[in-house]
Amino acid sequence: MKTHSELRSxxxxxxxxxxxxxxxxxxxxxxxxxxxxxxHVQGDPFASPSQLSIHIRGSQTGIPSAFYSERWxxxxxxxxxxxxxSSALDRYSHKAGGSGKSGFLGTSRPGQExxxxxxxxxxxxxxxxxxxxxxxxxxxxxxxxxxxxxxxLFTFLPDVxxxxxxxxxxxxxRLKETIELADDQKCLRxxxxxxxxxxxxxDGSVLPRESGISQRPLKGAVRFRSPDSLRVxxxxxxxxxxxxxxxxxxxxxxxxxxxxxKSTVLGALERGVYDHIAxxxxxxVVTDQTAVKIRAEDGRSVKGTDISLFIGDLPGGTDTxxxxxxNASGSTSQAxxxxxxxxxxxxxxxxxxDTSATNFMVRDALMLSVIxxxxxxxxxxxxxxxxxKKSGISMILAVGSSGSWFYPADTILQMDMWLPYDITxxxxxxxxxxxxxxxxxxxxxxSAGRRVPAPAAAxxxxxxxxxxxxxxxxxxxxxxxxxxxxxxxxxxxxxxxxIVDNEQMYALAKVLVYAREKLMDGRRSLSQIADEIERxxxxxxxxGLCGSVPVCGLARPRRQEILAAMNRxxxxxxx
Numbered sequence: 001m002k003t004h005s006e007l008r009s010x011x012x013x014x015x016x017x018x019x020x021x022x023x024x025x026x027x028x029x030x031x032x033x034x035x036x037x038x039x040h041v042q043g044d045p046f047a048s049p050s051q052l053s054i055h056i057r058g059s060q061t062g063i064p065s066a067f068y069s070e071r072w073x074x075x076x077x078x079x080x081x082x083x084x085x086s087s088a089l090d091r092y093s094h095k096a097g098g099s100g101k102s103g104f105l106g107t108s109r110p111g112q113e114x115x116x117x118x119x120x121x122x123x124x125x126x127x128x129x130x131x132x133x134x135x136x137x138x139x140x141x142x143x144x145x146x147x148x149x150x151x152x153l154f155t156f157l158p159d160v161x162x163x164x165x166x167x168x169x170x171x172x173x174r175l176k177e178t179i180e181l182a183d184d185q186k187c188l189r190x191x192x193x194x195x196x197x198x199x200x201x202x203d204g205s206v207l208p209r210e211s212g213i214s215q216r217p218l219k220g221a222v223r224f225r226s227p228d229s230l231r232v233x234x235x236x237x238x239x240x241x242x243x244x245x246x247x248x249x250x251x252x253x254x255x256x257x258x259x260x261x262k263s264t265v266l267g268a269l270e271r272g273v274y275d276h277i278a279x280x281x282x283x284x285v286v287t288d289q290t291a292v293k294i295r296a297e298d299g300r301s302v303k304g305t306d307i308s309l310f311i312g313d314l315p316g317g318t319d320t321x322x323x324x325x326x327n328a329s330g331s332t333s334q335a336x337x338x339x340x341x342x343x344x345x346x347x348x349x350x351x352x353x354d355t356s357a358t359n360f361m362v363r364d365a366l367m368l369s370v371i372x373x374x375x376x377x378x379x380x381x382x383x384x385x386x387x388x389k390k391s392g393i394s395m396i397l398a399v400g401s402s403g404s405w406f407y408p409a410d411t412i413l414q415m416d417m418w419l420p421y422d423i424t425x426x427x428x429x430x431x432x433x434x435x436x437x438x439x440x441x442x443x444x445x446x447s448a449g450r451r452v453p454a455p456a457a458a459x460x461x462x463x464x465x466x467x468x469x470x471x472x473x474x475x476x477x478x479x480x481x482x483x484x485x486x487x488x489x490x491x492x493x494x495x496x497x498x499i500v501d502n503e504q505m506y507a508l509a510k511v512l513v514y515a516r517e518k519l520m521d522g523r524r525s526l527s528q529i530a531d532e533i534e535r536x537x538x539x540x541x542x543x544g545l546c547g548s549v550p551v552c553g554l555a556r557p558r559r560q561e562i563l564a565a566m567n568r569x570x571x572x573x574x575x
Contacts, residue, residue, distance in 0.1 A: 004031045008150060015146035019044050022137050022144060033060055034161055036153065039132075039550055044142055045100035049134035053550040054161055058127020062167035067179050068122050075116055076182035076275070080175055082120040083110055084164040085131055092156040096148040101136030105152065105160075107552055112215045112282075113274040113500050114182075118543040118554035129165060132552035180238035181283060185275045188286050191234045192246065198348050198394045199269050199287045200234070201226070202244035206281025207261070207268040208418070215500075217281035227413070227422040242284055245420065250389055250410035252396045254420075255427075261418040262398040266293075266352055269396060270498050273558065288394075291348035292341040292560050295355040296330035297495040301570045309384060310335040310360065313377045326570065330357030331378055336567075337495075338381075343527060344563040347392060351381075353399040362404050382408065406431045474516075476509045478502055484509040486516075489571040496564045503555035508565040510545040510554065515566070530562050 007029040014021035020043075028037045033056065040051040058065075068074040089105040096103035108119035121130045138148035163169050192200050201207075203226055208218040226245035233243045254262045272287030308320040311332055328336060334357050341349060353361065362382045385395065385408045399405050406412055412427040413420045478484045483492045484505050491512070493499060499508075511533055519529045536544045542554045557565075566572060 001028045001030055001035070004029050004036070004154070007036075008154065011146040011150050011153075014144050017144050019137075019139055019142040019144060022050075022149075031158065034165075036157070037550065042101075042137060045098060045102050045136065045139040047101075049101050049104050049106075049136045051550070051552060052133055052135055053552075054129070054131040054133075054157075054165070056129045056131075056161075056165055058123065058129070061127060061129060061165060063127060064167070065127055067175070068124055068127055070186075071124070072182050072186045072275075073179055074122055074124050076114060076178050077175075078117070078120040078122050079110055079114045079277075080178045081122075081129070081165060082108060082117065082131070084170060085120070085133070085160065086110070088160040088164050089133060092152070092160065095156070096138050096145075096152050098136075098138035098145050098148055099141055100139070102138035102145070103148065103152065104134065104136030105156065107131070107133035108503060108555070110277075111501055112276055112280045113271065114277060115274065115501060115504070116537075116542060116556040117503060118541065118546075118550075119552045121541055121543070130550060131165065132550045134552055177278065181278055182275065184236040184239045184242075185283070185286065187236050188234055188242070188284060189289070192286060192288070195232075195246070196249055197232075197246045198249050198291070199247040199272060199396070200232075200244055200284070201265070201268065201272075202242050202284030203231070205244070205268070205283075205285055207264050207285070209267075217279075221281075222418040225419055227420055229422040230411070230420075239284075244284065247396065248411065249392075249394045251385055251394065251405075251408050252411045252413070253405045253409040253427075254396065254398045254413045254415060255400065255423070256413075256415035258400060261415040261420075262400060263352055263354065264418070265415065265420070266350055266396065266398045270350055271500060273498060274500065288348040289558070290344075290346045290560065291350055291498075292344070292346040293350045293352075293497045294334060294337050294341060295352065295495050295497070296357040296360070297328065297333040297337065298330050300328050300333050300336075300492065300495070301326050301568060302328050302332065302336045303567065303572050305336045305339050305567070307332060307335040307339055309339065310379050310381070311377055312379070315377075331360040333357075334360045340563060340567050341560065342393065344530070344560045346560060347394060349388075349393065349395045351395060351397045353397065353401065362402050364402075364404065403427075403431070403434070474513050476506070476513065478505045478509060481505060486512055486569075486571065489569065491565055491569050493565065493568065496561060496568075499557065499561055501555045503553055504557045504561065507542055507545065507554040508557050508561060511557070511562055512565060512569060514545045516571075526563060526566055529566070530559055533562055534559055 010025060014024060022041045026038050026041055028035055035055040037053045039053060042048060042050045067077050086107050086109055089107060093105040094103045108117050119132045135152060138145040188200060201224055203224060205224040206217040206221050207224055208221040210216040210218050230245045231243055232246040233241050235241050254265055256262050268282055268285050269287045270293050272285045273289045273291055276282045302323055302325050304322045304324055306321045307323045311320045314320060338349065359378055360381055362380050382404055397405060406427040412424045414423045475487050480502055481499055482494050483490050486509060499505060515529050519532055537556060542556045543551045
């Protein structure tokens, strides 16, 4: 390790030399109160910015150890400090001047959800902080402007660090409120689990979002109000008693006219698997953290998935217990998505009629009278719903056109002007009077979502995975929340709707690279590979996917999204 004085001398020695001279700066330097590590230096001023990190001992930050002693508190603290650090960097970005990305300063920009990220890591024992960020090393053309970088590292950066990473400098009351909210959210999740619920939406929550491209709360939106019949109270350690609508395990149907809020409620529940920041409006909207949104995905790749619960006896003798296609239909893609969600350990399925394949969801009485069951290879979800519930799988469905779902439902809500009303008894009486159609029963077994046998089982549908030999680096590209690619192989993730940050997409790309290079050896199943990935992240953080080098720009995906990415990767080979 060198001193900051040595870094200053190095900078002055390379001033006005060619841009590659910046490479000599790589290393760790001691500054008053913290260490600065220059991890990677960009090749030219137009390339991706250089990677740097700050390291501060917990004993120097002054942050109380109680704020990072529990995992959920530590995650909230990391998120809070990262937001402060990111905002402070923004104030100085591009103020140093130069060509291309010269003078850029930035790091991760968290959204409404609180995610574990590689940009900020706190050791739960010592409280040591590592903060990663990017900097565009200044140049005129491709000539080093060392004085400009000196200003960035010796004037701008110390001011950012001092103002955001030391307890004495930050708003302590606001930080305390952040930690208390994390406690309340953890308590609320424990509350729904212990009381047999799968979701909770607090009274007063703001569910509508600002727009289709913004997750910020809609100003002037109607606030959520629970039906009296479903209202419960949770006693939280800091917020006190919080009332709201609790959804029990089983089948819940959300009905109502168009534009009255069915999909808005379902969308809030989708993101209820994550904690939210104060002021989001969904702070006390929590969902079973294994919940998965299921939808049709025409054209997706399916590799060796057992969809026989829903699809059987296809023309041509296609084996639906090991179903493979490069161009799935709406029904086969939704069947595959549901089977894969169960494999990932999901206990709750979220389904919106608007994004589902009609023939996968239900067949009406008139169709059944003309096209008999033995002539139709598709067993609709409606007919399997009871068996899924018996095996411990719950569902929440937003429907607006098929009253057949009233038959198996345990709870039926009607959304009217964005407010929910419990119409369970009313709908049941109407169904009994109507009497036109009752869902059939299936004699197919539910495998509790585990369609991958132990690796030793020969000939299993998905027991083994493999990859070819690789040489050199894998080129990774991320296209927002839509897709990512490994070299020339694109993984389409548009239909995986619970990915909320493009840093999760970048992490998923790294997951596949890591799995392909270290875990896909022909002996592990996909579930076992996901187990290994989660174990690695638990032990080393999300940056463990990239080794010991500090990295910026990764956010932790759930197990469900890890397996979703693997299942949609066209480069996957199954034995």
